[in-house]
Amino acid sequence: MSVQNKVQEEVTIRFAGDSGDGMQLTGSLFTNTTALEGNDLRTLPEFPAEIRAPAGTVPGVSSFQLHFGSKEILTPGDKCDVLVVMNAAALKANLSLLGSGGIIIANTSGFDKRNLNLAKYETEVSPLEDDSLADYNVLEVDITKITKESLSDSPLGYKEVERCKNMFVLGLLYWMYNRPLQSTITFLKKKFKDKQGIANANIKVLKEGYHYGETTEVFSSRYTVKEASLKPGTYRNITGTDATVLGLVSAAHQSRLPLFFGSYPITPASDILHGLSKQKHFGVYTFQAEDEIAAVSSAIGAAFGGSLGVTSSSGPGIALKGEAIGLAVMLELPLVILNIQRAGPSTGMPTKTEQADLMQAMYGRNGESPIAIVAPRSPADCFESVFEACRIALEHMIPVMYLSDGYLANGSEPWKFPETKDLPEIEVKFEPARTNNGPENGETDKFLPYVRDKRFVRSWSIPGTGGLEHRVGGLEKEDETGDISYDPDNHEKMVKMREAKRDKIAGFIPLQEIDNGVENGETVIVGWGSTYGSIRTAVHELRQEGMDVSHIHIRYLSPFPRNLEKLLKGYDTVLVPEINNGQLVRLLRSELMIRAKGINKIKGRPFGVEELKKEIKNGIGSSVA
Amino acid sequence: MTIETKISEHLKQKENGNGEEKYSSKDFSSDQDVRWCPGCGDYTILKQVQKTMPKIGVDKEDIVFISGIGCAARFPYYMDTFGMHSIHGRAPAISTGLKVSRPDLSVWIITGDGDSLSIGANHFVQLLRRNVDVNLLLFNNQIYGLTKGQYSPTSPEGSTTKSTPFGSIDHPFNPLSLSMGADGTFVARTMDRDPRHMQQMLQRSHQHKGTSMLEIYQNCIVFNDGAFELFTDRKTRPREAIYLEDGQPLLFGKDNEKGIRLDGLKPEVVSLEDGGYSKEDLWTHDEGDKTKAYLLSQFFDAPAPGETQMPRPFGVLYAVERPCYDEEVSNQIDAAVEQKGQGELDDLLQGPETWEIK
Numbered sequence: 001m002s003v004q005n006k007v008q009e010e011v012t013i014r015f016a017g018d019s020g021d022g023m024q025l026t027g028s029l030f031t032n033t034t035a036l037e038g039n040d041l042r043t044l045p046e047f048p049a050e051i052r053a054p055a056g057t058v059p060g061v062s063s064f065q066l067h068f069g070s071k072e073i074l075t076p077g078d079k080c081d082v083l084v085v086m087n088a089a090a091l092k093a094n095l096s097l098l099g100s101g102g103i104i105i106a107n108t109s110g111f112d113k114r115n116l117n118l119a120k121y122e123t124e125v126s127p128l129e130d131d132s133l134a135d136y137n138v139l140e141v142d143i144t145k146i147t148k149e150s151l152s153d154s155p156l157g158y159k160e161v162e163r164c165k166n167m168f169v170l171g172l173l174y175w176m177y178n179r180p181l182q183s184t185i186t187f188l189k190k191k192f193k194d195k196q197g198i199a200n201a202n203i204k205v206l207k208e209g210y211h212y213g214e215t216t217e218v219f220s221s222r223y224t225v226k227e228a229s230l231k232p233g234t235y236r237n238i239t240g241t242d243a244t245v246l247g248l249v250s251a252a253h254q255s256r257l258p259l260f261f262g263s264y265p266i267t268p269a270s271d272i273l274h275g276l277s278k279q280k281h282f283g284v285y286t287f288q289a290e291d292e293i294a295a296v297s298s299a300i301g302a303a304f305g306g307s308l309g310v311t312s313s314s315g316p317g318i319a320l321k322g323e324a325i326g327l328a329v330m331l332e333l334p335l336v337i338l339n340i341q342r343a344g345p346s347t348g349m350p351t352k353t354e355q356a357d358l359m360q361a362m363y364g365r366n367g368e369s370p371i372a373i374v375a376p377r378s379p380a381d382c383f384e385s386v387f388e389a390c391r392i393a394l395e396h397m398i399p400v401m402y403l404s405d406g407y408l409a410n411g412s413e414p415w416k417f418p419e420t421k422d423l424p425e426i427e428v429k430f431e432p433a434r435t436n437n438g439p440e441n442g443e444t445d446k447f448l449p450y451v452r453d454k455r456f457v458r459s460w461s462i463p464g465t466g467g468l469e470h471r472v473g474g475l476e477k478e479d480e481t482g483d484i485s486y487d488p489d490n491h492e493k494m495v496k497m498r499e500a501k502r503d504k505i506a507g508f509i510p511l512q513e514i515d516n517g518v519e520n521g522e523t524v525i526v527g528w529g530s531t532y533g534s535i536r537t538a539v540h541e542l543r544q545e546g547m548d549v550s551h552i553h554i555r556y557l558s559p560f561p562r563n564l565e566k567l568l569k570g571y572d573t574v575l576v577p578e579i580n581n582g583q584l585v586r587l588l589r590s591e592l593m594i595r596a597k598g599i600n601k602i603k604g605r606p607f608g609v610e611e612l613k614k615e616i617k618n619g620i621g622s623s624v625a
Numbered sequence: 626m627t628i629e630t631k632i633s634e635h636l637k638q639k640e641n642g643n644g645e646e647k648y649s650s651k652d653f654s655s656d657q658d659v660r661w662c663p664g665c666g667d668y669t670i671l672k673q674v675q676k677t678m679p680k681i682g683v684d685k686e687d688i689v690f691i692s693g694i695g696c697a698a699r700f701p702y703y704m705d706t707f708g709m710h711s712i713h714g715r716a717p718a719i720s721t722g723l724k725v726s727r728p729d730l731s732v733w734i735i736t737g738d739g740d741s742l743s744i745g746a747n748h749f750v751q752l753l754r755r756n757v758d759v760n761l762l763l764f765n766n767q768i769y770g771l772t773k774g775q776y777s778p779t780s781p782e783g784s785t786t787k788s789t790p791f792g793s794i795d796h797p798f799n800p801l802s803l804s805m806g807a808d809g810t811f812v813a814r815t816m817d818r819d820p821r822h823m824q825q826m827l828q829r830s831h832q833h834k835g836t837s838m839l840e841i842y843q844n845c846i847v848f849n850d851g852a853f854e855l856f857t858d859r860k861t862r863p864r865e866a867i868y869l870e871d872g873q874p875l876l877f878g879k880d881n882e883k884g885i886r887l888d889g890l891k892p893e894v895v896s897l898e899d900g901g902y903s904k905e906d907l908w909t910h911d912e913g914d915k916t917k918a919y920l921l922s923q924f925f926d927a928p929a930p931g932e933t934q935m936p937r938p939f940g941v942l943y944a945v946e947r948p949c950y951d952e953e954v955s956n957q958i959d960a961a962v963e964q965k966g967q968g969e970l971d972d973l974l975q976g977p978e979t980w981e982i983k
Contacts, residue, residue, distance in 0.1 A: 036980045183978075232983055236976045246974055253970050256627055260726045280961035282968035283629075285726055285954060290751040294718035297711070297748075301691070301722030304709060305730065306628045309722065327712050417979075420970045433686075446656070463707040463723075463730050464631050466686045471655070471702045473710030483657065484702065 004221045005178075010069030011225055012077030013173065016094045017086030017110075018055050019048055019062045022166035026084075027064025028412075029170055029187060033179050034068045035237045035414050038227035041068035042379075042533065043412045044076035049351045056110075056118030061093040070226040072540075074378070074533030076411060078608035082176075084169050086110050086143070089119035091127060103137045105169065109144035139218055143168050150208045154201050164205040171209020178224050181206060231416060238415040240408035243382035244338065245275035249282050250383070251390030252308050255426035260285045260302030261310045262295040267350040268406040269312045269340040292320035296337065300324060303333040304472075306430060306462035308390060312338035315357045316347060318401075322365050325399050327474045329369040329498060332450070332458050334393035334400075337371075338386070341405040343604040352604025353407035355529045356580035361401040362558060362587065368495050370502040372396070373558035375403040377532035380415035382408060385555060388509075391426045396505050397457050403557070405579075407606050408530045431459035434467025450482040455508070456501035503559045512561035516540060517550020520570035523620050526596065528554045528584050531577055534607040542613060549616065554584070565592040575599055575619045577612060628727075635687055635729030648679040655705040661696060666817035666843035670764065671703055673820050674733075677827040678706075683731045689723065691716045692735040693745055696771045697764040697843075700735040714745020717752040720759045725951045731831070732759040739769050742778040742798050753807035755950035756835040762827075763800060763840045768849035786848075800840050801922035801942060805915070810835040812918065812943040816842040818857035822868070822939065829941055835949050856937050869921070869940030874907035877936050884908075885935070892920060894933045910940075918943035 013030070015023040024045055031043050046063045053060035067077030079099035085091040087110025098104065111126045127133060128140055147165040154161060167188075174181055185203055192199035213219060238246075252259035261284065263273040277286040285302070289295035296311040303309030313321060318339045328335040339361065343354035357364075361373045372392050376385035382404060389402040434447060449470040450458050461468040470482060478485035479493060516539050517524070527535045532553050539551040552567065554560070568574055568588065576585040577599040585598040599615045601607055653675040661667045678688065688706040692698035694713035701708030711719050716734045724732050734752075741749045741763055752761065768786065769775040775788040779800065784793040804812045811833040815826040823841065830837035842853040855865040867877040867885070875885040876897075884907040886895045895902045911917060921942045924935035962968075 032978060036978075038980070038982060227982075230982045234975075234979050234981055236979045238976070242976075249968075249973060250970060258628055258726060260722060262722055279968060279973070280958045281965040282970075282973070283958055283962075285958070287722065287725060287954075289718065289721075290747055293715060294721070294748055294751065297715040297718035298722030298725070300711075301719035301724075302726040303722075304689075304719070305723045305727035306631075307726040323712050324715065331709070416982075417974045417976070420974070462628075463689050463727065464635055464687055466684070469686055469706050469708075471657075471704075471708035471710065473702070473708075474712055475710060 003217065003219060006221050006223050008069075008223050008225050009071055010067065010073065011082070011177070011223065012065065012067045012080040013082040013084070014063055014065045014080040014094060014097060015084045015169070016061055016063040016090035017084070017166070018089065019053065019060050020055060021062070021086045022163065023062050023064050023084075023086070026166040026170050027066055029184050030173060030179075031066055031237060031412065032187070033174065033183050034066065035235070036183055037179060038230070039068040039070065039225055040073040040228035040230055041066060041413060042073050042076045043067075044407065045410050047351060054118070056087055056089055056115050058089045058093050058119060061090050063090070063094060068225060070228050072228070073413075074537050075606070075609060078610050082173070084173070086165075086169075087119070088115045088121055088127070092119050092121065098136065100135050101137065103139065104133065105139045105141065105172065107143040107165070108140045109142055141172070141212070146208065146212070147205050150205055151201050154197070156197055156201055160198060161201065164201050167202045167206040168209035168212070171206040171211075172213050175210045175213030176219060176222055178222055181210060230414065233416040235414045235416050237412050238380055238383075238417070239410060239412040240376065240379040240382040240404060241271040241275060241410070243380055243415065244272055244386050244404065244409070245279070247383040247386035248276065248310060248390065249279055249284060250420075250423055251387045251426060252282070252284070253420070254423050255308060255390070255394055255428045257306070257308040257394070257428060258283055258285060259310065260287070260299060260307040261312070262287045262289050262298035262302070263312045264289050264292045264295045264317060266292075266314045266317045268342055268409050269314050269317070269338065271409065272312050272338060272340070292317040293324060296321040296324040296335075299335060300328050300331070300333060303328070303335055304331070304463070306460065308336070308394065309334065310336040310338065310390075312340065314340050314342045314350070315360065318357060318360060319364070325371065326365045326367065326369045328399040329365070329371060330474050330477070331472045332397045332498075332501075334397055334460070336386075336389050336393050336400050336402060338402045338404065340409050341403060349604045351406065353405045353530065353606060354579050354602070354604060355403070355405055355531070356583065356602075357403060358528070358557065358580070358583040358587070361403055368499065370499045371558065372398055372400040372502060372505055373403060373556075374400060375529040375555055375557055376408055377529060377553055377555065379408055379411045379413050381532075383415070387423075388555070391424070392505055392509070394426055394428050395457070395508065396455065396501065397460060398502060398505070403529060405530050428460070431461040431465065431468055433465045446481070448480045448482070450477060450480050452501075455504045456497060506559040506562045509556045509561060512552060512554065512564045512567055514567070515551040515553050517543065518548070519567065521550045522548035522571065523573040523575065523616075524550045524552055524568065524571040525616060526552045526554065526568065526574055526576045526584070526588065527578070528557060531579060531607055534609055534612050535577060537609045538612040538616060541609070542616060549620075557584070557587075560591070565594070568592065568594045568596075573597070573620055575616060577601075577607060577615065579606060632727060632729045646679045648685065650675040650679060652685065653678045653705050655703050657702045659703050660699065662847050664846040665696070666766065666845070667697060667700070667764065669817050669820060670762070670823070670841055670843060671700065673823045674704070674762075674827060677824050677831075680828060681731070681831045687729060688731045688733070690733045690735055691720050691723070693740040694771070695737040695740045695769075696845075697735055697737040698740065714740050714743070714748060716740070717745065717748040717761065721752060721755070721757050721950070724757050724759050725954050728758070728951050728955060734759055734761040736761060736763055738763065738765045738767060738777045738779040738800070742800060742803070746778070750803070750807040753804055753809040753836050753838060756808075756810050756947050757951050758834055758836070758949040760830040760837040761839065762830075763838065764843045765800060765840050766843045766845040766849055767852045768845050770845050770848055774848040799922065799925045802919065802925070804838045805919045805922050805943065809838050809943070810945050810947045811837040811941070812922065813838065813941040814840045814842070814939050816853060816857050816939060817844055819939070826941070829944070833944055835947060856939075865936055867936040867938050869910045869938050869942065871910055871912045871941065874904045874909050876904070876907065890916070890920065892924075892935060894935065912941050912944040915943065915945075
């Protein structure tokens with residue numbers, strides 16, 4: 001039987017196994033090779049919430065999904081085409097994500113009685129042996145056994161040998177998708193440069209997997225996914241977390257300020273702390289505080305001293321930081337708060353994604369404490385968005401909330417990264433020292449820390465500057481002097497002033513663009529944050545079907561771009577898909593009086609393109625409540 | 626001037642110093658009306674701080690006072706330095722961020738027993754264990770003043786207050802023992818009614834490298850008047866208070882007629898008048914001895930039946946050098962730069978692996 005070579009436009013592969021099976025590494029190595037081959041791609045890892053859930057059980061399953069193609073790829077894929085399952089639990093946890101007719105590559109050693117029990121399969125018969133998988137194309141390979149045989153004369157111990165089995169899977173898939181082994185071999189040699197035995201064993205098993213595909217003829221087809229037509233340039237692969245780290249370091253560089261990062265570990269934000277703490281040679285200060293409140297407070301202290309003060313967390317931690325963020329509003333100091341959102345109220349579902357903290361960002365503080373809000377839309381866009389968050393904070397002396405989420409943080413995509421020389425400058429001016437506190441030098445008698453420029457922004461007057469000694473605080477302050485004031489008219493003036501200052505930012509951010517479609521059309525889909533990929537793909541496909549539907553994606557959520565209202569009023573129907581119970585939709589209704597209708601999913605998972613298309617079709621024409 | 630140059634210039638100045646007093650205490654008085662209750666102990670603390678500042682040889686613009694919430698927390702507004710009146714309990718955290726990023730500044734935390742030992746207790750102990758080089762003045766009045774008279778974490782058991790009409794059943798904190806337990810490197814106590822001693826202690830706090838924890842017994846004339854009268858009243862003070870001096874025997878009493886002697890680890894009050902003991906038999910204060918400092922901090926609770934009441938110690942109980950967090954952070958950055966070279970942003974942006982699309 002000869003093997004056919006088929007060309008595919010896009011493929012989604014999901015690697016699933018026990019936490020100890022190395023599926024994350026397998027997935028990321030396949031991703032790197034795929035990126036080097038010039039495909040567009042998106043990835044999404046899914047880890048168990050438990051650190052070491054019992055091996056073989058469903059809660060212990062770890063997965064990595066990769067969607068790649070020769071066309072534009074913006075989501076990790078709805079349903080997968082290939083599902084690798086290293087054990088019964090992995091099959092049980094992931095089968096619903098496999099498209100009909102999809103390929104299952106099953107490690108038969110992971111389907112013995114013990115594994116079936118651990119996975120809580122109720123029948124005695126393995127799902128590989130009954131008819132339950134009849135709709136799929138199942139390839140059974142005893143990966144564990146082959147790996148052991150392949151390494152039978154290796155000096156490695158039993159456990160080390162078994163750990164090589166993920167390389168067999170990788171090799172087999174490289175054969176299926178016509179991918180070269182070289183970049184993985186280079187990686188393994190580098191990773192285990194002090195452990196030659198382990199490097200050699202992994203490389204041997206990798207090749208074994210590749211040859212298995214070539215010689216056994218269990219597959220009737222191999223697949224080719226051609227290069228995507230990405231914009232010419234130099235690319236790297238990047239996760240949302242790494243892009244955030246790079247954006248922060250870049251913003252500090254472009255503003256010529258030290259970066260001070262105060263944080264407390266929380267899923268899924270901790271990786272930013274890990275990433276930044278490696279960048280000490282960029283002069284980055286990282287401070288793992290005793291709690292969320294200390295984390296934000298330390299960043300405020302650093303900002304008072306003239307640093308770019310940044311703190312990070314996820315929803316529950318942001319709740320704790322609320323009072324301190326209010327303080328930064330009153331002090332009118334620059335502060336960047338990263339919220340890597342996760343699902344649910346309270347502790348919720350820490351490892352699942354959601355975009356349900358928009359209202360918290362907007363209104364979640366006592367009194368009236370307006371701040372700016374910026375949301376990235378894709379892993380690579382985290383770079384530009386966090387850079388913008390820093391720019392706004394520094395140039396407008398205001399706290400800025402950056403609303404990312406777990407899906408963006410952990411996902412990855414190719415990124416045409418910028419060069420330093422192409423990055424914009426961030427203009428920061430500290431108030432200069434006063435030579436003499438006297439009117440003869442054109443100085444007022446007293447230094448006035450709350451005098452504002454025409455953007456309503458006060459000066460950044462840092463300690464160590466002669467003649468600027470002044471006091472700031474959380475108590476209401478008199479305009480200009482900053483002295484404590486309980487005057488009723490002054491309070492009203494200051495509340496409105498702080499809001500007006502926030503609103504003025506609208507003059508210093510780009511106008512809202514239409515991502516795809518037309519102005520004044522029938523329907524517009526308005527999104528923010530991580531729904532970008534699903535909405536863009538869905539709208540693209542609906543337009544190909546001939547529908548008059550456009551896509552607008554909002555990065556600047558507070559204040560809104562100044563043309564947003566006019567733009568949205570040009571459509572008959574405004575639909576707002578969100579991974580929450582309806583938050584942007586409420587803001588559009590209340591702030592802009594737009595008759596918007598929500599499309600909501602609250603399952604801790606992103607929108608699939610197909611389900612979104614269906615919802616959009618349902619939503620069009622239906623009346624708005 | 627970038628912050629880096631500003632910091633290094635300031636640090637240089639600090640090293641050189643100029644020795645002479647550039648300011649008078651008036652220079653540290655802001656234009657704000659002081660609004661504590663008449664007779665409040667805070668007034669004298671403010672005055673002693675303003676008198677001490679010219680003596681520490683630091684430029685005004687390099688001094689920062691940071692407070693939390695409470696009566697004491699208004700303090701920064703009355704000092705003509707940089708200042709921040711922040712939020713309840715968080716001054717140590719804010720100060721940590723400031724000092725780590727600006728080691729050139731002299732940072733003073735103003736806090737009270739509620740601010741530091743209830744809502745901000747976590748930050749208080751973390752500050753001490755990290756040993757950030759800041760000075761913390763703990764105004765202890767054993768009551769919540771600003772919220773009008775509830776018991777505080779230092780109010781003695783049985784205190785009848787607005788929120789404890791039947792007497793407090795909370796066991797109070799002993800702030801000095803707590804500081805010792807948190808591995809504080811400078812633990813001291815003074816009182817509002819002894820200005821000269823307070824000034825000495827403020828200077829010592831400034832001189833100490835690391836977190837200086839100075840507890841100040843402060844009288845709240847409205848809600849807890851006389852809480853420390855035994856120690857502050859001229860008549861009872863000689864009997865009830867003992868002033869510590871490094872290298873000196875533990876003497877107290879009107880004519881230093883009493884002393885404290887250690888029997889193993891058990892302290893006892895002895896008389897020097899009846900010929901039984903002489904100065905040489907007494908406990909010699911050693912600021913570097915942790916065990917003895919802890920024992921001194923325990924001169925606090927009412928004695929067990931049959932045991933003598935110990936006098937309350939004032940002065941520096943404990944002072945040792947330990948690496949400061951802020952300095953260690955800077956050292957780590959310097960080491961990283963030395964090891965890896967100054968970070969090149971383009972290398973970071975590029976990452977480990979790239980590919981070309983033509």
